Amino acid sequence: MRVSFTVNGRRHEADDVWEGESLLFVLRERLGLPGSKNACEQGECGSCTVRLDGEVVCACLVAAGQAQGREVRTVEGLADGAGPPGGLAPIQQAFVDAGAVQCGFCTPGLLVTADALLERQPSPSDADIREALSGNLCRCTGYEKILDAVRLAAARSAAGAAPTAPGPEAPPAPRSEPEPGE
Amino acid sequence: MTGTTFGAVPWGPPLGEPVPRLDGRAKVTGSARYAADHTPAGCAHAWPVPAPVAKGTVTAVHRAAAMAEPGALSVLAHDDAPRLGDADDRTLAVLQSPRIAHRGQVVALAVAETLPAARAMAAAVRIECAPVPPDLELTPEHPRLVTPEGAESAQGDFPAAFHGAQVRIDAVYSIPPLHNHPMEPHAATAQWLGGRLVVFDSSQGSNAVRDALAALFELEPDQVSVVSEHVGGGFGAKGTPRPHVVLAAMAAMAVNRPVKLALPRGLLPALTGYRASTLQRVRLGADTEGRVRAIAHEVDTYTSPLSPDWRERATQPTRSLYAAPHRLTRERVAPLDVPSPSWMRAPGECSGMFAVESAMDELAVACAMDPIELRARNEPDVDPHTGRPFSSRHLVECLRAGADRFGWADRDPAPAMRRQGRLLIGSGVAASTYPAEVIPSSARAHANPGGGFLVEINATDIGTGARTVLAQIAASTLGIGVDELEIDIGRTDLPRAPLAGGSCGTASWGWAVHKACGELSRRIDEHQGAVPAGGLTVTVDTTEDLATDDQYTRRSFGAQFAEVAVDVDTGEARVRRLLGVFAAGRILNPRTARSQLLGGMIMGLSMALTETSTLDLAFGDHPERDLASYHVASCADVREIDVHWLAEEDSRLNPMGSKGIGELGIVGTAAAVTNAIHHATGVRVRDLPAQPDALLEAMIAQGRI
Ligand code: FES
Ligand code: FES
Numbered sequence: 024m025r026v027s028f029t030v031n032g033r034r035h036e037a038d039d040v041w042e043g044e045s046l047l048f049v050l051r052e053r054l055g056l057p058g059s060k061n062a063c064e065q066g067e068c069g070s071c072t073v074r075l076d077g078e079v080v081c082a083c084l085v086a087a088g089q090a091q092g093r094e095v096r097t098v099e100g101l102a103d104g105a106g107p108p109g110g111l112a113p114i115q116q117a118f119v120d121a122g123a124v125q126c127g128f129c130t131p132g133l134l135v136t137a138d139a140l141l142e143r144q145p146s147p148s149d150a151d152i153r154e155a156l157s158g159n160l161c162r163c164t165g166y167e168k169i170l171d172a173v174r175l176a177a178a179r180s181a182a183g184a185a186p187t188a189p190g191p192e193a194p195p196a197p198r199s200e201p202e203p204g205e
Numbered sequence: 206m207t208g209t210t211f212g213a214v215p216w217g218p219p220l221g222e223p224v225p226r227l228d229g230r231a232k233v234t235g236s237a238r239y240a241a242d243h244t245p246a247g248c249a250h251a252w253p254v255p256a257p258v259a260k261g262t263v264t265a266v267h268r269a270a271a272m273a274e275p276g277a278l279s280v281l282a283h284d285d286a287p288r289l290g291d292a293d294d295r296t297l298a299v300l301q302s303p304r305i306a307h308r309g310q311v312v313a314l315a316v317a318e319t320l321p322a323a324r325a326m327a328a329a330v331r332i333e334c335a336p337v338p339p340d341l342e343l344t345p346e347h348p349r350l351v352t353p354e355g356a357e358s359a360q361g362d363f364p365a366a367f368h369g370a371q372v373r374i375d376a377v378y379s380i381p382p383l384h385n386h387p388m389e390p391h392a393a394t395a396q397w398l399g400g401r402l403v404v405f406d407s408s409q410g411s412n413a414v415r416d417a418l419a420a421l422f423e424l425e426p427d428q429v430s431v432v433s434e435h436v437g438g439g440f441g442a443k444g445t446p447r448p449h450v451v452l453a454a455m456a457a458m459a460v461n462r463p464v465k466l467a468l469p470r471g472l473l474p475a476l477t478g479y480r481a482s483t484l485q486r487v488r489l490g491a492d493t494e495g496r497v498r499a500i501a502h503e504v505d506t507y508t509s510p511l512s513p514d515w516r517e518r519a520t521q522p523t524r525s526l527y528a529a530p531h532r533l534t535r536e537r538v539a540p541l542d543v544p545s546p547s548w549m550r551a552p553g554e555c556s557g558m559f560a561v562e563s564a565m566d567e568l569a570v571a572c573a574m575d576p577i578e579l580r581a582r583n584e585p586d587v588d589p590h591t592g593r594p595f596s597s598r599h600l601v602e603c604l605r606a607g608a609d610r611f612g613w614a615d616r617d618p619a620p621a622m623r624r625q626g627r628l629l630i631g632s633g634v635a636a637s638t639y640p641a642e643v644i645p646s647s648a649r650a651h652a653n654p655g656g657g658f659l660v661e662i663n664a665t666d667i668g669t670g671a672r673t674v675l676a677q678i679a680a681s682t683l684g685i686g687v688d689e690l691e692i693d694i695g696r697t698d699l700p701r702a703p704l705a706g707g708s709c710g711t712a713s714w715g716w717a718v719h720k721a722c723g724e725l726s727r728r729i730d731e732h733q734g735a736v737p738a739g740g741l742t743v744t745v746d747t748t749e750d751l752a753t754d755d756q757y758t759r760r761s762f763g764a765q766f767a768e769v770a771v772d773v774d775t776g777e778a779r780v781r782r783l784l785g786v787f788a789a790g791r792i793l794n795p796r797t798a799r800s801q802l803l804g805g806m807i808m809g810l811s812m813a814l815t816e817t818s819t820l821d822l823a824f825g826d827h828p829e830r831d832l833a834s835y836h837v838a839s840c841a842d843v844r845e846i847d848v849h850w851l852a853e854e855d856s857r858l859n860p861m862g863s864k865g866i867g868e869l870g871i872v873g874t875a876a877a878v879t880n881a882i883h884h885a886t887g888v889r890v891r892d893l894p895a896q897p898d899a900l901l902e903a904m905i906a907q908g909r910i
């Protein structure tokens with residue numbers, strides 16, 4: 024079948040798509056957008072996270088045909104409209120500044136998830152961040168710096184910093200959160 | 206290595222600064238290319254067919270249904286695959302024999318126009334085999350358990366000293382098989398260009414991959430190029446060449462076009478190594494003041510027929526850890542018909558330190574001593590195993606500094622005394638240690654006539670920040686800023702360098718980079734500071750710098766502190782606070798170092814509480830081999846976590862004065878957590894992980910709740 028949809032604002036068509044093909048496969052292998060990663064192919068790790076009509080989805084679990092006529096945003100398009108061309112989206116800049124990247128394999132999925140979180144909730148609590156990000160596994164960083172990056176991006180946008188200008192240097196101190204059983 | 210043959214890198218910015226990762230931008234924009242992200246024109250896709258039994262012989266490979274799939278190109282199996290030379294690693298001799306050595310071994314490879322087609326083909330291939338009953342179970346009585354050469358050590362008279370000790374601990378600890386699961390599954394994209402083989406591989410060391418491919422395909426090494434520009438973690442699983450890269454190259458040869466093979470997550474445990482399970486008996490004999498007189502650590506583990514020389518060397522840290530005149534260590538290993546175990550983050554050390562540091566906690570309780578004081582009391586003057594001095598050792602300082610930060614002073618040692626609602630609260634401590642080694646490396650430094658420098662070395666950045674820290678070392682040696690040079694790593698056509706593994710990457714590569722840049726500076730001075738047209742290039746190798754006799758034991762040390770809360774209704778243990786204080790020489794980049802140490806600690810936390818696997822006796826492989834059934838920590842599992850380090854000066858290491866930090870963070874964490882669980886609940890966890898059902902049952906059985 025032929026599937027046509029929009030990726031990062033550009034129309035794409037893929038021909039001879041087999042009905043079992045995932046959106047992730049089409050993005051990576053047919054459209055030349057390998058930023059979204061394949062790390063489990065069964066919805067467990069979040070490395071393939073993209074937005075589908077704004078919704079956060081695991082691209083490995085979406086059949087390509089389901090994207091017909093819809094709009095996909097991947098890590099490659101995160102910075103679109105976020106400032107001058109070649110600039111970084113605030114969440115991307117925050118990941119670099121907070122040192123939230125190690126091997127980088129989980130990073131594209133985490134960025135898409137975190138970006139969606141901040142769009143929904145510009146100043147999330149720590150519990151909100153943990154909840155939102157807990158479907159994205161990272162085997163390298165220990166998560167602490169990833170949380171810092173999300174806090175930093177939130178603090179910068181609260182301070183009204185321009186997307187690529189450095190805002191607050193350090194993320195605000197973590198807010199305490201309740202613990203089950205307490 | 207005497208530690209006197211090198212000049213030191215000038216200490217000061219940019220070395221020691223938190224320079225942001227040079228590849229950060231590429232990684233956050235999705236433009237960093239990993240092995241599976243390369244799709245050369247005409248690229249075909251491969252998918253493996255795993256052995257359906259644990260042991261036996263393939264008697265027939267039925268290809269017809271597979272070849273009828275649209276887009277089918279080939280099904281390779283032992284009966285038609287290209288013959289390979291010998292690479293001295295039997296896991297790489299893929300599709301060479303009908304014999305099945307373990308469940309999951311690749312017995313056929315489907316190659317097709319597209320990935321979905323290759324998968325459909327692989328599902329349609331029918332393997333007929335003659336199974337043989339496999340030997341899968343490790344028991345202390347296993348008749349094939351042997352103690353290999355060098356796997357035991359003895360000093361004094363352990364049996365007599367233990368027998369005569371006033372306080373004795375004799376306990377058996379177990380660790381299940383554990384899986385590395387780097388987020389990037391192993392992948393390779395291979396193509397033959399004329400007689401040359403070009404491969405993009407997810408590897409921790411592409412020189413070893415090139416050597417293996419050259420041997421297997423009977424090529425000269427310079428006919429093979431391996432690129433590992435960005436690698437999505439490895440933790441040892443990518444430390445040696447793995448079968449996928451050979452399969453990709455073989456398939457590319459067979460179908461005469463580029464082939465990409467990305468292993469499915471579920472095949473990683475069978476094909477890329479794992480931490481073999483260990484059964485560990487630790488015996489400590491001490492006086493009532495906590496002075497250890499006798500220490501024994503005995504480990505039983507297993508390997509596979511394909512990796513006969515492998516073993517999880519879990520007694521290694523014990524040899525150098527605490528003073529005691531009477532000592533015994535022994536490792537026994539049985540060859541089982543299982544997938545090949547291999548390196549997983551801090552192999553040996555991580556396993557062994559769980560047992561020893563748990564036993565030390567048991568001894569502290571038995572002697573009614575503070576566990577930090579107990580460790581301080583047993584601090585050796587020299588390495589008790591070799592008699593050599595330590596180049597530096599600040600374990601006690603780490604324990605004390607950690608105690609201050611953690612608020613250890615107020616701790617009431619009595620177990621099961623602190624209750625908050627449904628939660629029992631406790632804290633625990635354990636030591637960390639890892640060898641600090643160096644391997645010979647080469648490097649090249651080039652000065653451009655118009656200004657600017659280029660540093661080239663086939664180092665691999667598996668997420669550690671190698672690019673960044675090597676640029677810092679080069680810049681500090683040359684006396685320039687990081688932005689005045691370019692660093693090029695991650696390809697075999699660069700100067701040969703060892704793997705990113707054993708926590709010795711930065712030390713080994715950094716030494717070569719420092720040497721190249723130092724000599725380049727001298728050459729520039731000879732030209733009165735003016736770089737001639739055509740530039741200046743220096744290529745160096747550190748083999749001779751490292752060749753002299755060793756006089757020191759070089760190790761990093763650390764102390765980890767955990768506070769846990771155990772739910773008395775569910776048995777669930779959660780880590781509320783985790784603190785690591787480390788002494789690892791000079792920290793060359795605090796930003797990347799912190800993240801690596803934190804990552805190691807979280808992997809240790811995950812080992813303590815959630816990571817577990819089983820070697821299934823009916824099935825012959827690990828049922829928990831995907832991320833749904835094998836639970837690695839997610840960000841919801843991690844609460845307050847902190848890392849500090851001491852300003853440790855050690856001039857006997859390498860020009861940077863640094864010790865590796867990639868593995869240190871995972872060593873000891875599990876014991877700190879389970880020691881805290883004991884403090885919280887009175888239950889001693891000797892079998893990892895501490896899962897709710899077992900903990901609840903033990904609390905009930907001991908009348909704790
Ligand atoms: S690859 Fe889609 S969730 Fe893991
Ligand atoms: S940075 Fe490697 S998995 Fe997250």
